[in-house]
Amino acid sequence: MDATPQEFDRVLSSMCTRPHPAAARAAERFLADNPGDPATYPDVATLEERAVATLGDVTGLDDPAGYVASGGTEANLQAVRAARDRAASGDPTVVAPTSVHFSFQKAADVLGVDLHLVPVDDDHRADTDALAAAIDDDTALVVAVAGTTEFGRVDPIPEVGSIAREAGARFHVDAAWGGFHLPFTDHAWHFGHASLDTLTIDPHKVGRAPIPAGGFLARDEATLDALAVETPYLETTSQATLTGTRSGAGVAGAAAALDEQWPDAYEENHERAAANAVHLAEQLTDRGYDVVAPELPLVAFSLSDAEFDAARDAGWRLSRTGSGEARVVCMPHVTRAMLDAFLDTLDAARVGASG
Known part of the structure; x- marks a missing residue:
């Protein structure tokens, strides 16, 4: 093979980076393991539990539910899917600022929900008045961003969470990129600061885990239960993840990256x-x-x-x-x-x- 991996010495715009050496070694060891069937692959399942627990430490949530996803796109889609499936309305919608990642457009298209995008303020953050005005009885999910892809802005998370709760909607925060910066700032952005239901945080970005290693976290196990389907031909009889077979390399790499670097x-x-x-x-x-x-x-x-x-x-x-x-x-x-x-x-x- 004559292809060459990208060197990073002149990469300025990507939110990917060189994996931590310990994470790369762990990923190679677990290349053939499938976390999608944890009963068959118990060691990588244990590593995933450890990674999720540490992500809970990062994001202010004791005993989190969740898993190591393929990336922020999958995690954001799962947040929309959980909100859609638990919505009281027969025509559920999602309300988000225009600064949200394009994965929400994909999620809306795949899941058949309407995505209502509302303006940001002059400093590129979610406009809480515009969000509140866009919410109605069909709103199943309100989204905010903690580290926008274009400008690195952090929305007013507690305020947006209060708006969602008052409307009876679920609340999701996309911290895919910002999640590993924000614990060391004075921003209020995580489960301990607001009434979040779900959160995206990607170890394969600032966390320096190998790709693919996103993170989907939920406040309670009921969210994952709502996403689960039966898998009778596996040793594990149900599965809440979006993909079936998943990357053991991504899970092991994420666990090692977190072990080596947090905090x-x-x-x-x-x-x-x-x-x-x-x-x-x-x-x-x-x-x-x-x-x-x-x-x-x-x-x-x-x-x-x-x-x-x-x-x-x-x-x-x-x-x-x-x-x-x-x-x-x-x-x-x-x-x-x-x-x-x-x-x-x-x-x-x-x-x-x-x-």
Whole structure:
């Protein structure tokens, strides 16, 4: 095979990163195990229980229900599915800010529910008045985001949770990317801060687990019971996950990544990433770019098409938001030296354009 895995030395826009070495070793050991049949594969099932328990520590939930999913898309779909199946309305809907991940559009399409997207405020966070106004008797689920994909914003989670509870709707928080940064900030975002029913948090992002390793957590086992189907031809006779056969590598890698890094290494990573984001934002501002001040370690800024193309031509993996800003995600592999080299590329592009 002549294909080559992506190197990360110029990857700036991805929310994936190099897995922790201990996680990579664990993943290789459990390549053939299937957590989808825990009675047949009890050792990897034990690792999954351990991973879910630690994710409960991260997200402020004692004795969580949940599992290691394929990623945030699956976890978000499962939250919508659980809300749909437990809804009192015969025509359940989902209300969310426009900043939600595109996986909710997939979930609405696959599950046959209407997704009502409402505007965000001037700082790219959920507008609580707009959310409240969009909710009606058919609303089965209200969604908020703790670390948006485009701008790294944290919605006012307790306030949105109160709105959902008053309406009798379930409440889901997507913390797929932000979940491993937020414990080391002063944001109120997790099960202990608000009346969340379900939450998404992905070990294969900032958690440095190998792909695939998302996380779906629920406040109570009844949520998983509502998702379960019978599996009479397996040793395990029911299954609440969306996929059947699942990755033993993802589960084992997630457990190892959490064991090795929670909480100290994750805190160190957050502090380093936050400092890098501030550094980049300041350097870009000094150069005259319009910068969206970072809340979590993600920097969005204005960038001309010529400079964007020059950066891409120089090998930088860079993307734009839906409204056109370039975005840099300060993942664990992103170093200060990388960011300074990226700034050098932009400086050269500007000189070339003016000369």
